[in-house]
Amino acid sequence: MLFSNKFNCKGRNDLCEFLWADYKKGIWTGEYLSDLLKIHTSKNNMRALGFREYRQIAVAFMEKHLKYNIDGFSWEGEENIFDLQTGHVGRTVGRNYANAFGDSRVVSREAMHQYYLASKAWYQFLLKKDMEHILQGKFDS
């Protein structure tokens, strides 16, 4: 900041206020930041990913590896923290992000997961009852 003021650089005012800015052009646009990600991803042997593409991929990663595996703290009321951090409510994320070939157009991924949990709960309940009967039978005989 001191040097950019001293040498009267074009970006000096933005440097004093914005986090992502430089002495030459001042504040960086979203597009410029997105291009940076493209450069870094392609430098690391990946397909060049801009912010838009990476947001889609990050949602897919999150749903596969994080959302349903972290208990307790990941829900804020009815909304999931991961979805909120994406800047959306869960319904929007389910509808517009990381849609895969096999996803239903009628039922959201979130609802599908809840149905899966419901089925699993029944399965476990019945299995438990079944086991109790078996064990009881064993003890009775």
Add this chain to the structure above:
Amino acid sequence: MNHSFVSDAFQGKRMALLKQFLDNKVTNEYFTKGRIGDRILWNKTNCLRWMKKCKQLLEILATACHLLGGQPARGTELATLRWTNSADEQRGVYWHNGTILLLGQYSKTRSHSSQNRLIPRYI
């Protein structure tokens, strides 16, 4: 206004880095051409080279923050982050829970709702 977490952490030390540069023989020779009385004659070429390096470091940091802060932000959300309070908007950089917190204050629906959605990302 103009308050940031740096203001508290580095109170009275805002010129500490510059002082170090000028006290150190190697960096002093790099950044300056000498002095006339109290006036420092800056080596503009090397100062600009330094600023270019700072820009390159910031570019890496911006990408790292985007990847490590949790669910990634939109471009506009990241671009509008301020490190210091201003008349237009509160800053988006804080020190919290022993780490840096970037507080996104952008919302796609801001123009309709006149309200920002706050999205914290710890890095």
